[in-house]
Amino acid sequence: MTTPLVELRDISISFGGIKAVDHVSVDLYPGEVVGLLGHNGAGKSTLIKCLSGAYHADSGEIWINGQKAEINNPRDARAYNIETIYQTLALADNLDAASNLFLGRELVTPAGFVDDAKMEAETRKIMGRLNPNFRKFKVPVSALSGGQRQSVAIARAVYFNAKILIMDEPTAALGPHETQMVAELIEELKRQGLGIFLIEHDIHNVMRLCDRASVMKNGQLVGTVNVDEVTDDDILGMIIMGKKPEKVA
Amino acid sequence: MSAPAEAQGGARKKSFLDTLEIDTRMLGMVVAFIALTIGFHFVTGGLFLTPRNIFNLTIQTVSVAIMATGMVFVIVMRDIDLSVGSLLCLCSAVMGLLQVQLLPDIGIPLGSPLIAPIAIVAGLATGALIGAFNGWLVGYLTIPSFIVTLGGLLVWRNVAWYMTSGQTLGPLDDRFQLFGGINGTLGAPLSWAFGVIASLGSLYALMQARRAKIRHDFPVKPVWAEGLIAAVVVIVIMGFVWTLNSYSVPPAVLKRRFDAAGLTMPDGYTDVYGLPISVFLLIAVAIAMTVVANKTRFGRYIFAAGGNPDAAELSGINTRLMKVKVFALMGMLAGLSAVVASARQTYHTNDIGTLDELRTIAAAVIGGTALAGGVGTIYGAILGALIMQALNSGMAMVGVDSPFQNIVVGGVLVLAVFVDIVYRKRTGALK
Numbered sequence: 001m002t003t004p005l006v007e008l009r010d011i012s013i014s015f016g017g018i019k020a021v022d023h024v025s026v027d028l029y030p031g032e033v034v035g036l037l038g039h040n041g042a043g044k045s046t047l048i049k050c051l052s053g054a055y056h057a058d059s060g061e062i063w064i065n066g067q068k069a070e071i072n073n074p075r076d077a078r079a080y081n082i083e084t085i086y087q088t089l090a091l092a093d094n095l096d097a098a099s100n101l102f103l104g105r106e107l108v109t110p111a112g113f114v115d116d117a118k119m120e121a122e123t124r125k126i127m128g129r130l131n132p133n134f135r136k137f138k139v140p141v142s143a144l145s146g147g148q149r150q151s152v153a154i155a156r157a158v159y160f161n162a163k164i165l166i167m168d169e170p171t172a173a174l175g176p177h178e179t180q181m182v183a184e185l186i187e188e189l190k191r192q193g194l195g196i197f198l199i200e201h202d203i204h205n206v207m208r209l210c211d212r213a214s215v216m217k218n219g220q221l222v223g224t225v226n227v228d229e230v231t232d233d234d235i236l237g238m239i240i241m242g243k244k245p246e247k248v249a
Numbered sequence: 250m251s252a253p254a255e256a257q258g259g260a261r262k263k264s265f266l267d268t269l270e271i272d273t274r275m276l277g278m279v280v281a282f283i284a285l286t287i288g289f290h291f292v293t294g295g296l297f298l299t300p301r302n303i304f305n306l307t308i309q310t311v312s313v314a315i316m317a318t319g320m321v322f323v324i325v326m327r328d329i330d331l332s333v334g335s336l337l338c339l340c341s342a343v344m345g346l347l348q349v350q351l352l353p354d355i356g357i358p359l360g361s362p363l364i365a366p367i368a369i370v371a372g373l374a375t376g377a378l379i380g381a382f383n384g385w386l387v388g389y390l391t392i393p394s395f396i397v398t399l400g401g402l403l404v405w406r407n408v409a410w411y412m413t414s415g416q417t418l419g420p421l422d423d424r425f426q427l428f429g430g431i432n433g434t435l436g437a438p439l440s441w442a443f444g445v446i447a448s449l450g451s452l453y454a455l456m457q458a459r460r461a462k463i464r465h466d467f468p469v470k471p472v473w474a475e476g477l478i479a480a481v482v483v484i485v486i487m488g489f490v491w492t493l494n495s496y497s498v499p500p501a502v503l504k505r506r507f508d509a510a511g512l513t514m515p516d517g518y519t520d521v522y523g524l525p526i527s528v529f530l531l532i533a534v535a536i537a538m539t540v541v542a543n544k545t546r547f548g549r550y551i552f553a554a555g556g557n558p559d560a561a562e563l564s565g566i567n568t569r570l571m572k573v574k575v576f577a578l579m580g581m582l583a584g585l586s587a588v589v590a591s592a593r594q595t596y597h598t599n600d601i602g603t604l605d606e607l608r609t610i611a612a613a614v615i616g617g618t619a620l621a622g623g624v625g626t627i628y629g630a631i632l633g634a635l636i637m638q639a640l641n642s643g644m645a646m647v648g649v650d651s652p653f654q655n656i657v658v659g660g661v662l663v664l665a666v667f668v669d670i671v672y673r674k675r676t677g678a679l680k
């Protein structure tokens with residue numbers, strides 16, 4: 001077995017006495033999609049924010065490529081090639097697609113000024129690959145549709161060679177066609193050897209896209225299963241009852 | 250500009266303004282400003298658009314306009330700075346004290362060429378330090394900027410009062426007074442040189458922008474459109490310089506100058522003022538701030554943090570440190586405005602800059618800076634400051650009573666923001 005891309009070991013974090021994440025361990029291998037499931041407030045997003053650097057775990061360790069990692073803020077996470085696509089789409093609405101794609105990592109001219117023309121050209125290139133119908137390069141992203149905004153967010157992760165991708169309900173705000181587009185994109189990223197944590201509510205998407213699924217309830221890990229070996233109902237049982245299916249246990 | 254016509258996109262023939270790629274909002278402000286000045290010109294019987302009045306109008310605008318450029322950054326980051334008027338007063342007090350008391354006391358005589366530079370550096374540093382302190386309170390201690398700077402509004406003017414014991418400090422150093430306006434102008438030859446250099450610089454910038462687009466195969470404006478814009482820019486710059494160079498120094502003032510130098514004035518001798526150094530300073534600040542806003546990472550992050558603070562933070566931008574930097578910059582600009590304002594009145598008084606925080610915020614807001622954050626331009630803020638000053642001095646010339654002047658300015662502020670909201674809704678920028 002290869003070394004896991006990511007290991008979250010025994011992570012705990014509490015807010016004002018409430019254990020949001022309670023001694024949870026999950027891992028992720030290259031070319032794999034691991035679904036994170038659970039009710040609202042089960043602790044999925046909180047757990048994953050420890051990896052993306054938005055939160056700092058009270059206890060527990062993060063290992064990346066078999067080495068212990070220190071992630072204290074989003075900048076550290078980026079240094080480990082961890083990219084996050086947030087549920088709320090972390091885009092600055094008042095800026096255009098190129099400015100958002102390169103936010104925090106602008107291309108600059110030799111004189112140190114931001115090179116808008118070059119950034120727009122690069123954005124046109126990558127959007128041509130990901131979403132060839134995308135035309136709105138000159139307008140603020142507030143003028144884009146949900147799917148177009150999602151493709152900007154995904155383009156950002158892809159452009160900067162993410163090795164580890166965290167997607168927080170990437171299809172929640174999308175129509176069927178756009179959901180299909182994102183699904184194909186996830187398949188493509190898998191083939192390229194990325195590891196993807198997918199936070200997802202739609203059980204159908206989980207069965208279709210994920211290799212393994214880790215289910216959380218009340219801040220604790222119910223269990224991790226191979227999606228091929230279980231049924232929709234097994235996973236629903238884990239989410240609702242917090243009970244691991246007999247045959248895999 | 251109806252929505253269906255927009256949707257058809259490329260099929261529709263581009264309008265004249267679309268082809269020029271001119272910001273219609275800015276065009277509206279410029280038209281409003283021109284209409285205002287022409288209106289006052291007629292009402293005053295041809296007194297408003299004279300070289301003398303335009304000269305005065307520009308030097309009266311400088312102090313608030315300089316601070317308004319910084320206020321754009323502050324407001325774009327969803328903050329506010331109510332302390333700039335008081336901070337201006339404190340910086341002015343520091344510089345005044347240095348010039349008339351402290352520096353002479355440590356052996357630098359009055360009139361020494363060292364006095365002005367030392368005082369100015371100290372004034373700018375005072376502003377930047379206090380601004381940084383405000384920014385630290387806002388960014389790191391997460392106290393709302395409204396409260397921090399409301400406190401500052403009370404604190405800094407009274408620190409200045411305490412330091413100076415409320416005394417008027419003056420007269421300020423002669424070289425320092427050069428930054429005040431009428432006491433420091435470039436004269437005709439240098440002003441013309443400035444006009445030529447500014448024109449060439451603008452043409453070069455336009456050409457570079459076009460080249461960058463061609464290099465990346467982006468669509469460019471037709472050549473006639475570029476030519477028209479270039480022509481307008483050059484005409485405006487040279488026309489402005491020509492106007493200022495048409496303002497003659499009154500013979501009595503010239504005679505005093507010759508008398509002071511111990512010479513007699515030759516018969517028929519004339520001279521003109523030309524571009525005031527303070528206005529030159531404002532233009533330099535405007536260019537620098539525009540470059541910072543549009544061409545640097547720092548500027549990009551200010552707008553990103555204003556548009557979506559969480560997105561900026563998650564993109565690895567240190568938004569707390571950004572606040573420190575933006576408030577420090579605002580403070581330094583308040584220090585610079587203090588140089589201009591105190592030099593203009595040739596002494597420091599404890600009421601200098603009173604209510605300037607409101608004028609500054611109003612200028613930025615009339616200029617299109619959105620209090621919700623994320624939107625604003627430097628040129629808009631300067632235009633906003635000019636419109637307010639034109640209103641004030643125009644009404645004063647017409648003879649409108651003081652209370653009515655303020656009533657009108659207040660009404661215009663609210664009206665301008667309302668028009669802006671309607672405009673943004675129509676164009677779909679605001680939903």
